[in-house]
Structure formats: structure tokens, C-alpha cells
Amino acid sequence: MIDVITKTPKECIELGEKISRNLKPGDIISLEGDLGAGKTTFVKGILKGLNYKHSVTSPTFTLVNEYIADTKVIHIDFYRENSKKRWDIIGLNEYLYSNNIVILEWGNIVKELLPHNMIYIYMEHIGLNKRRVYSKYEFFSN
Ligand code: ADP
Numbered sequence: 001m002i003d004v005i006t007k008t009p010k011e012c013i014e015l016g017e018k019i020s021r022n023l024k025p026g027d028i029i030s031l032e033g034d035l036g037a038g039k040t041t042f043v044k045g046i047l048k049g050l051n052y053k054h055s056v057t058s059p060t061f062t063l064v065n066e067y068i069a070d071t072k073v074i075h076i077d078f079y080r081e082n083s084k085k086r087w088d089i090i091g092l093n094e095y096l097y098s099n100n101i102v103i104l105e106w107g108n109i110v111k112e113l114l115p116h117n118m119i120y121i122y123m124e125h126i127g128l129n130k131r132r133v134y135s136k137y138e139f140f141s142n
Pocket residue numbers: 006007008009010011012033034035036037038039040041042058105128129130131
């Protein structure tokens with residue numbers, strides 16, 4: 001379980017880095033939180049932790065970004081596309097069940113397309129630069 005408050009984007013990135021070490025191929029992570037909560041910033045941290053050296057951008061318009069890091073990471077953003085048919089055509093299931101690390105933003109708007117056993121991480125905007133990050137998932141259990 002985690003429940004922390006980060007006070008800068010850098011702290012958010014460091015948290016993502018820390019958590020990345022406990023992720024494994026096949027994990028599907030759903031980042032839950034409003035616009036500006038820090039979801040994409042957190043993904044930058046995960047990729048940094050997986051030794052990805054290049055720039056990481058939001059998939060808001062591309063919908064799906066793939067990164068060849070220590071483990072391949074698929075980053076999907078559902079914000080601008082809520083059509084089930086379109087996601088079928090894009091090949092959502094191939095991405096989800098690809099044995100990579102898959103990270104989702106705005107999964108709540110296409111809930112019926114997603115598995116139930118995802119790792120949920122909640123992010124809340126609580127002040128200018130303060131963000132609460134919490135999850136019931138045991139990232140550091142071993
Ligand atoms: P989302 O993907 O949830 O819409 P982003 O990560 O794209 O959010 O944007 C978060 C914005 O808030 C960025 O501009 C980031 O620099 C800023 N920010 C300020 N403080 C924090 C913090 N503690 N954690 C994450 N982002 C922060």
C-alpha cells in the first residue's frame with residue numbers, strides 16, 4: 001500500500017522510478033485522477049526507472065505510445081477516444097494482453113473494455129504543486 005504526498009514534479013518522478021522496480025511484464029496499471037493530477041509525470045518516472053533515456057510524451061493525441069525500455073512499456077490514453085469499435089480496430093486487446101507493462105490514463109471512460117485485476121493508482125490534485133498518490137496494491141511486499 002502507498003499513500004504519499006509529492007510536493008514537486010521531481011518527487012512524483014522519483015516515486016514512479018521507485019515503483020517501476022516492482023513492476024513486471026503483464027502488469028496493467030490504471031492511473032486514476034483528473035487532468036493535471038500528475039499521471040503522465042508519473043509515467044515519466046516509471047520509464048526513467050526502467051532506464052528509458054529519451055523523451056516521454058502524453059499519448060493524448062497519439063492514443064498509444066510504446067517505449068522500448070528494460071521492459072517494454074505501452075502507455076495508453078483513453079481521454080479523446082471512447083468508441084469501443086475504434087479501440088477494437090486499434091487492437092486494444094493485443095496491447096493489454098501483450099506481456100509488457102501497460103499503463104492507462106482515463107481507463108474509467110472505457111471500463112467495460114478493461115480487465116478487473118488491474119493495479120489501480122489514484123492521484124489527487126490537492127494544492128498548487130501538491131499531489132496525493134495512493135494505492136492499495138502491495139508494491140513493496142517482498
Ligand atoms: P495528467 O497526466 O494527470 O493530466 P500531467 O502529469 O500531464 O498530469 O501534468 C501534471 C502537471 O502538474 C505538470 O505540469 C507537472 O509539472 C505539474 N506538477 C506540479 N506539482 C506536481 C506534483 N507534485 N506531481 C506531479 N505533477 C506536478
